[in-house]
Amino acid sequence: MMGSAMCMPLCDNGHEVRLVGTHLDREIIERVAQDRWHPTLKRTLPDRIVPIQVEELAEAVSGVDLIICGVSSFGVEWFAEHAAPLIPEGTPVLAVTKGLAEEENGNLIPFPHWWARRANRHISFNAIGGPCTSYELADRRHSHVHFCGGDLAVLQSLKAMLETEYYHVSLSTDVVGIETAVALKNAYALAVTLAVGQQQRAEGEGGQLAYNPQAALFGQSVREMTELVGLLGGRPESVTAGIADLYVTIFGGRTRRLGILLGQGLTFSQAMEELSGVTLESVAITTRIARAVRGKAAQGHWPLDSFPLLLHVDEVINKGAAVKIPWHKFTSLA
């Protein structure tokens, strides 16, 4: 969906776009080919795009200026195996994927670095972070994102290709900081929306919305995100892209629905049943980061008590715990 939404700034800037689906997107590509209607994005794509099925991927990536990778975090392995080998050297990649890869030693690294190690030849892997939902990008709403990558000159050329009067692009060479911050926002959006569900349980769905508890969880999320970005080697200012992304993620989508169901008192497996069992990015990243935090803490490297909110959500997801926000663990005395 986000990959398809990127057609808007690309076409508005006069580029020719080849929209290639994976094997999971066959019906979407068929429908787009028919009349440009994208059935999950629920928007009509620009006339000038060329919809392409996965069998023609090799031809599609040849002779292009830029490859945008639109897979979710569950597709990074597929992208490394089936797409990356086809990419001509010298053609930059810009990924919308949010998440972190786990190395065999338990270290977390951003996908651009993980792809680069897998590729075994020189390809410039870059990524987009920051608050931008696909629906609103497709509607050409003002959005401010960060492109991150190792080479500022490459980033500048990507900005020149993509920036429009509604799509605003900052650049950063802090790939670890930006990618960690925006990966974490999925975990913490789940955490903040627990308070929405708890409120609904206490007062009924028609009850007053409560913002003090949400804000307390938002503040705790910012503190934990800031510390995690620092521990992984990112710069403090990069956290802001994740904070803004957290803000936008709280207000919609399946992660919010899951958080509300858990806050209302459902167990994780009951909630997943309600959501038809589709695995969510927020669940995957919470599990992955909590595992890394516990591992590093066991080795004496990271302070376990800096992450009471993350670890509680992990217990709810992975140990069947009931939601019981550890409020008193959020206070500090300095």
Added chain:
Amino acid sequence: MMGSAMCMPLCDNGHEVRLVGTHLDREIIERVAQDRWHPTLKRTLPDRIVPIQVEELAEAVSGVDLIICGVSSFGVEWFAEHAAPLIPEGTPVLAVTKGLAEEENGNLIPFPHWWARRANRHISFNAIGGPCTSYELADRRHSHVHFCGGDLAVLQSLKAMLETEYYHVSLSTDVVGIETAVALKNAYALAVTLAVGQQQRAEGEGGQLAYNPQAALFGQSVREMTELVGLLGGRPESVTAGIADLYVTIFGGRTRRLGILLGQGLTFSQAMEELSGVTLESVAITTRIARAVRGKAAQGHWPLDSFPLLLHVDEVINKGAAVKIPWHKFTSLA
């Protein structure tokens, strides 16, 4: 209203509370004396509080363990002149007031420091920052605040008096950082809600809510707040209290209404007419901080171009400018 809401944690902890109104609160105190109903907070206060009119202020502050100052930023002069001289030395003050005082040389300082300088004798002035609306505190919703002051032992005694199972208290000796961050949130809540009004103008009030633009403004607010807190000498981690407070302030109250009206296209004077002309904290603090920023920039001390959002809102408020968000000034290239 916030001063009155503080009766909840105080009474829940078994304290005797004397609730003193200013000369502006005469009718509220009369009504509370009658049947404990607080007409602007719209809640019944605990039975055990003692409502007191301003003429008996001197008697009210004698022999107490703590004085909570509940005036708004427009009442700090009154508090310094009429209340502070009555305070016995050794009795700590805890203020809920949010804002910054302007010194004659244009410097901005937190109210606890400003009151201490005015007092000419030793009184411990402390303050509360962080996301906590009076309505929700009165409803005993979970809230996480920061008490800040110069003496950690005093802060610990305040926490012991006030903390409950729903009122969670962190402590900080970074008075400048906490107080600057929470003062700024009023200015930036106005800025973020401009996007809500612009969206309503574009699509009608029943139109879809747009979060990408709000999140972009939220991110820019965090960047500008972080830089301002640093320039004034506060610690980076104190900004988080202001970020969480910004989150809660966006969702309700008169500042949101003003931001929406301005975003819809009304001039500032038209919008203020709609709001019956009552001066808002957000307007006062935006004006004051923008003046300080321009002053410091003129002297070559502060970078003017770090604050495009604040300066634009100031132009809308004080120079009759139409809302035109300077999106392209928010992007950075590093």
